Amino acid sequence: MLDLDGVLWGGTGAVQGSADAVAHLTGQGARMLYVTNNSARTRKAVAEKLMGLGFSAIKEEDVVTSGWAAAEYLASQQPPCRKAFVIGSPALVSELQARGIACVTEAGGGVSSEAEFAALELDAEVEAVVSGWDPAFTWSKLAVAAAYLQTGVPLIGTNPDCANSVAGRLMPENGAQLAALVAAAQVPPERQIIVGKPSPQLVETLVNKWSLVRERTIMVGDRIDTDIVFGNRAGIATALVLSGVASQVCAIVCVCVKNARTLSYLSAQARYAAIGRGKETKCVCARARASERARTLRRCSMLYEE
Numbered sequence: 001m002l003d004l005d006g007v008l009w010g011g012t013g014a015v016q017g018s019a020d021a022v023a024h025l026t027g028q029g030a031r032m033l034y035v036t037n038n039s040a041r042t043r044k045a046v047a048e049k050l051m052g053l054g055f056s057a058i059k060e061e062d063v064v065t066s067g068w069a070a071a072e073y074l075a076s077q078q079p080p081c082r083k084a085f086v087i088g089s090p091a092l093v094s095e096l097q098a099r100g101i102a103c104v105t106e107a108g109g110g111v112s113s114e115a116e117f118a119a120l121e122l123d124a125e126v127e128a129v130v131s132g133w134d135p136a137f138t139w140s141k142l143a144v145a146a147a148y149l150q151t152g153v154p155l156i157g158t159n160p161d162c163a164n165s166v167a168g169r170l171m172p173e174n175g176a177q178l179a180a181l182v183a184a185a186q187v188p189p190e191r192q193i194i195v196g197k198p199s200p201q202l203v204e205t206l207v208n209k210w211s212l213v214r215e216r217t218i219m220v221g222d223r224i225d226t227d228i229v230f231g232n233r234a235g236i237a238t239a240l241v242l243s244g245v246a247s248q249v250c251a252i253v254c255v256c257v258k259n260a261r262t263l264s265y266l267s268a269q270a271r272y273a274a275i276g277r278g279k280e281t282k283c284v285c286a287r288a289r290a291s292e293r294a295r296t297l298r299r300c301s302m303l304y305e306e
């Protein structure tokens with residue numbers, strides 16, 4: 001299972017050698033699944049992008065996007081979700097509609113004042129709010145989504161990534177939108193559902209749908225908090241590559257914390273701190289007591305905020 005951004009492609013095109021590596025492994029008989037938390041492209045568009053970058057024989061059905069995961073999750077509920085309020089890309093809407101889920105979007109029905117919010121008429125058939133990365137995210141979308149969430153429907157997040165590394169800066173991703181939605185509507189944890197990596201439901205979906213043998217599967221990714229946690233939850237081997245978000249220091253933390261079996265508590269903030277403040281993370285060792293690890297990571301966070 002291969003992550004895409006930071007593993008097969010980066011800001012300027014394919015990661016050097018990645019197309020040859022995939023071709024070699026495919027030639028050896030390995031089956032490839034392309035698993036991305038990006039919901040801004042359909043599976044077909046992802047396959048086409050890979051082909052355009054020099055990867056060969058990429059099939060749409062071997063691509064898993066978090067938009068597809070959202071549609072799969074909602075369609076597999078009992079009873080299946082039939083209508084959702086959606087914040088996200090046209091690709092996300094398209095994946096949901098392909099599974100028979102009608103999509104209500106804010107287009108044409110936004111709000112910009114207390115009076116408009118008070119007069120908002122909600123569609124009573126909406127059974128979920130779905131949030132995927134939306135570069136056109138606005139207060140109006142937040143307000144309408146918050147109104148729906150207060151009716152008690154679940155909040156489906158395509159992916160939890162708070163930010164992506166772009167040109168040396170952190171660019172907000174869907175996790176930041178989700179944080180705003182949770183805060184605005186006071187959504188309790190049991191109604192917050194992440195369907196992309198590292199969701200345990202996605203693990204089960206992939207294992208069952210593709211009949212994966214866990215002992216013979218590996219997850220290759222560039223992020224600890226999504227890719228590596230996902231692999232760990234799936235009970236499969238993982239490989240952290242350094243061509244994307246993770247740095248070498250990050251890899252040290254990953255190995256150490258994994259050995260300590262507490263990987264999931266490594267917060268995104270601490271991880272970014274680890275990237276920027278390498279030396280301070282080296283004492284996060286496998287044999288450190290939990291309290292020492294926590295103290296070190298807190299210190300990383302503080303350094304990051306400075």
Ligand SMILES: [Mg+2]
Binds near residue numbers: 003004005222
């Ligand atoms: Mg990635």
